Amino acid sequence: MSINPELWQISNFDLTIRIILALLLGGLIGLEREWNNHAAGFRTHILVCVGSASIMLLSIYGFSAFVYEANVRTDPARLAAQVISGIGFLGAGAILRTGPTVSGLTTAASIWVVAAIGLSVGAGFYYAAILVTGLVLISLFLLNKWEKHMMWHRRTQEITLRIVDRPGSLGNIATLLGNHSIQIKNIHMEHEQGLMFSEDENIIKIRLTLQLLSADKLVDALDELTRLETVLAVDSGHISGSGKSGKGRAAFQKGKGINKAG
Known part of the structure; x- marks a missing residue:
């Protein structure tokens, strides 16, 4: 089975672009959370998104030196899978229960989505990352106002x-x-x-x-x-x-x- 060496290589310029894009996309979502005084705000979302992108880059390109070993099989999705399950501890910390009221669920979900955006950017899945970011911002800004207007009577x-x-x-x-x-x-x-x-x-x-x-x-x-x-x-x-x-x-x-x- 032939191996394409370029598949497991990335230039410093491309790596930098991916990390900065993750910072910008995560920061946009975090800015909305910060604006509304939620527990996990601007910096938290940036760190989650940049960290997820870094782990995705590490998973794909960080072990390129071992690709050519005869008994080594690489799995670029392995570290990414751990991010999706492991990010839950941050989300759990953002959820609060005060009497019958539960708050922080939207912030916990936004952290989870930001992790997915970071993984997408790290994998070079730019269109999906930007599209998801736009949809999340629409959900947090516009649908939030609609929900308050339509659902308060219930x-x-x-x-x-x-x-x-x-x-x-x-x-x-x-x-x-x-x-x-x-x-x-x-x-x-x-x-x-x-x-x-x-x-x-x-x-x-x-x-x-x-x-x-x-x-x-x-x-x-x-x-x-x-x-x-x-x-x-x-x-x-x-x-x-x-x-x-x-x-x-x-x-x-x-x-x-x-x-x-x-």
Whole structure:
């Protein structure tokens, strides 16, 4: 079986072009993640893409000296396969769970795709790498906005309130939420053991499952809830999709006295 020596050789110029292209393509995707303040951003995506391209180049061209040995069989895809499976530890580190909300899945997927782009560039599969990069950017920028616009009416958000058990307290909360086009889908109430607001007023903990049209409407509603006299504390966990700076998580407790019973 004849061996083509040029197949296993690459010039320094071509190698440099591939590494720089991997840097640019990975950086474009990382820039979108950085812009939206995600855990894995600009530098992380560059490192993943450049590293993947380097490993692909090593897998194809790094062992060219052994190609002509009689008992050696080369497999250019072997190291690439390890990159695809091994990159998972970075993706797992980007996924966070806060109560019922899971975040970071898109960032984890973008890291995995960037690794594939780096492998494609390293193998000289330029058209596929550039095409995938363009599609990923369209998905992250345009489809993200479309998803938020189209799917918010199907999403729910859970919030926890601590309120003074007075007549009309829950009705005032429901009215306020309704004014912001927020619908209560489920409600769970329990008394706070050992805590009282006064001698004849108990404190109750309420968990509300809400259906809403906009994260910003929920943030505004929570701001108004904290100003109600009977609301002592509000905790919304993580509000995904909120465009208001610093209000992705709403947690507030008033400075009113809480008495321990007994």
